[in-house]
Amino acid sequence: MNQFSFITLCALLAAGAVHAQDAPPPPGAMWLGQFKVDGKATPIILHDRSATQGAPSAIDMPMLNARGVPLAKFSMTPVGGRFEVQGGPELLAFDGKRAKGRLEGKVMQGNKAGSFTLVQAHPGSPADNALYAGSYQIAPGHVIDMGPMDEAGGLLVFLDQKTLRQGPLYPLSRTSFVGGPTIGAPYPFVIGADFVKDAKGQVTGLRWRDGKRTLLAKKIAPFKTEEVTVSSGDVILKGTLQVPWGAGPHPAVVFAHGSGDATRAAGFWNTFFTRQGIAVLSLDKRGVGASGGDWKKASMQDIANDWLAGVAMLKQRADIDAKRIGVHGSSQGGWTGALMAATSPDVAYLIARAGSADPVIDTMVYEIGWSVREAGFSEADAQEAQDGARSLFALGNASWAEFSAISTPLKAKPWANHAWVVHMSEAGWGRPWNALNAGFDPAATLARVKVPVLWFLGDLDHNVDSASTATRLAAARKASGNADMTVVRMPNAGHSFLRTQTGNGGEFASASYFAPGYFDVMEKWLKQRGLSQPKH
Numbered sequence: 001m002n003q004f005s006f007i008t009l010c011a012l013l014a015a016g017a018v019h020a021q022d023a024p025p026p027p028g029a030m031w032l033g034q035f036k037v038d039g040k041a042t043p044i045i046l047h048d049r050s051a052t053q054g055a056p057s058a059i060d061m062p063m064l065n066a067r068g069v070p071l072a073k074f075s076m077t078p079v080g081g082r083f084e085v086q087g088g089p090e091l092l093a094f095d096g097k098r099a100k101g102r103l104e105g106k107v108m109q110g111n112k113a114g115s116f117t118l119v120q121a122h123p124g125s126p127a128d129n130a131l132y133a134g135s136y137q138i139a140p141g142h143v144i145d146m147g148p149m150d151e152a153g154g155l156l157v158f159l160d161q162k163t164l165r166q167g168p169l170y171p172l173s174r175t176s177f178v179g180g181p182t183i184g185a186p187y188p189f190v191i192g193a194d195f196v197k198d199a200k201g202q203v204t205g206l207r208w209r210d211g212k213r214t215l216l217a218k219k220i221a222p223f224k225t226e227e228v229t230v231s232s233g234d235v236i237l238k239g240t241l242q243v244p245w246g247a248g249p250h251p252a253v254v255f256a257h258g259s260g261d262a263t264r265a266a267g268f269w270n271t272f273f274t275r276q277g278i279a280v281l282s283l284d285k286r287g288v289g290a291s292g293g294d295w296k297k298a299s300m301q302d303i304a305n306d307w308l309a310g311v312a313m314l315k316q317r318a319d320i321d322a323k324r325i326g327v328h329g330s331s332q333g334g335w336t337g338a339l340m341a342a343t344s345p346d347v348a349y350l351i352a353r354a355g356s357a358d359p360v361i362d363t364m365v366y367e368i369g370w371s372v373r374e375a376g377f378s379e380a381d382a383q384e385a386q387d388g389a390r391s392l393f394a395l396g397n398a399s400w401a402e403f404s405a406i407s408t409p410l411k412a413k414p415w416a417n418h419a420w421v422v423h424m425s426e427a428g429w430g431r432p433w434n435a436l437n438a439g440f441d442p443a444a445t446l447a448r449v450k451v452p453v454l455w456f457l458g459d460l461d462h463n464v465d466s467a468s469t470a471t472r473l474a475a476a477r478k479a480s481g482n483a484d485m486t487v488v489r490m491p492n493a494g495h496s497f498l499r500t501q502t503g504n505g506g507e508f509a510s511a512s513y514f515a516p517g518y519f520d521v522m523e524k525w526l527k528q529r530g531l532s533q534p535k536h
Helices: 126-132 268-275 300-315 333-343 360-374 379-393 400-410 430-437 466-480 505-510 519-528
Strands: 029-037 040-048 058-061 066-070 072-076 080-087 090-099 102-109 112-120 134-139 142-148 156-160 166-171 176-179 191-197 203-210 213-220 223-232 235-244 250-256 279-283 320-330 350-353 453-458 485-490
Touching: 029 102, 040 112, 058 080, 066 080, 080 102, 090 112, 126 142, 134 203, 134 268, 142 268, 156 191, 156 268, 166 191, 223 279, 223 300, 235 268, 235 300, 250 300, 250 333, 268 279, 279 300, 300 320, 300 333, 320 333, 333 350, 360 379, 379 400, 453 466, 453 519, 466 485
Parallel strands: 250 279, 250 320, 320 350, 350 453, 453 485
Antiparallel strands: 029 040, 029 112, 040 058, 058 066, 072 080, 080 090, 090 102, 102 112, 134 142, 134 213, 142 156, 156 166, 166 176, 176 191, 191 203, 203 213, 223 235, 235 279
16 A cells, blocks of 8 residues: 555666565564664664575665665574675674574674674564554553554554554564664664453453553454455455454445555554444555556556455445445555546545645656655756656657657766666566556546545655645536545645655655644544444
């Protein structure tokens, strides 16, 4: 659903990009910690894959936007470990001793000496994470939602709905989890979650540590989960349906995922909706996870039809209220969600998060401009990159000779590595996808949407032009005569809706809090329209 790392089109259409359906590296053993040199701490995650023959061990340095960096001279024994990594211009060499689940020792950065600490994480399991997924109430009005998130490698990801703190939880044992100070930094541990089970092994609550506070929370809003299969034409889609316990029929929501390789587990989004008494259908996007087909050969309408096939399946269930099935679309899901609401009478409402109302080509050009700006280039460079990108996107089904005649000189520009479109290849999927989708303009679609609409925009979104989208939504409201179309502008929110000062992607790893004005507004909006039925 692209809500945690929140994949953008620019990262996906680049030639040679690695996709989620490619074979991932084996997980191996994970170690969490940091190293310090000259008093500066750098959080790290070590992936020890030495137990798998031929699999390279690697290290992540999230705050430096470095992930999966291969390690050299890697050795891990019961008494110690050592490894090397090229940390920029200087070699980083680690040598430490193991004791009580920790690896500690000396690090050399060139000729500078420092220290490092690593704590071994528990392997964890999808079954445990599914068991712990849910909502935990500390006090009335203070709930922590959590669930496994595929975009976070399947880790549990939490959101404290009162403080809006969020982040991944790393297992230290089957029942004890920890979190770091920011989304990207796993260490030092400042969050703790110890799950409590009853005599039958059912999770009843947790002990939650936030800094120096320890709070007790009761698990609320239980739900049941089942695997589902949906047919969309000749494409078979797989996914998960989470249904609140209790007598139905229940209202339901279908997730319209964002761009790229999106899969079903969306962390605290799933459990937020089940806590509202709403069943959640989240499908693996076509060509991703367990679903067939190939989204890279699909139009926006094709993807919308996939999600509508999910709506049709829900309508047939006795435990679902067929008149209260809506869609929540994130990013690209704003386009496909609008298509759903405009083309099917079975969609009762539309919620969009960081969705664009601009044409696809304008949105991609806007993204590229900001990618160049974030890299430190001038406004003149950003405009030049946008003009070049627009000329390439506009070629559609043009021959490779025509495309390369324009793209080749652009590759020599200093900003070229931040304008992915110039690197599209002749045999790659980017150009066919562009030919199918770049010309899509949602204006006519939005003008046909008659159901209640709640559209959230981040004012510092560098993927979606929020000002332009707000203007076009106002025009759509007038054209459609839809009096129940609400647009919410969120200050200090970027595309991911994390709290930000600039909107730059480089802030992501250091962020800790969700921007206010989304979950609480959505909860109230749903309740006012009778589209939810919370029981807590």
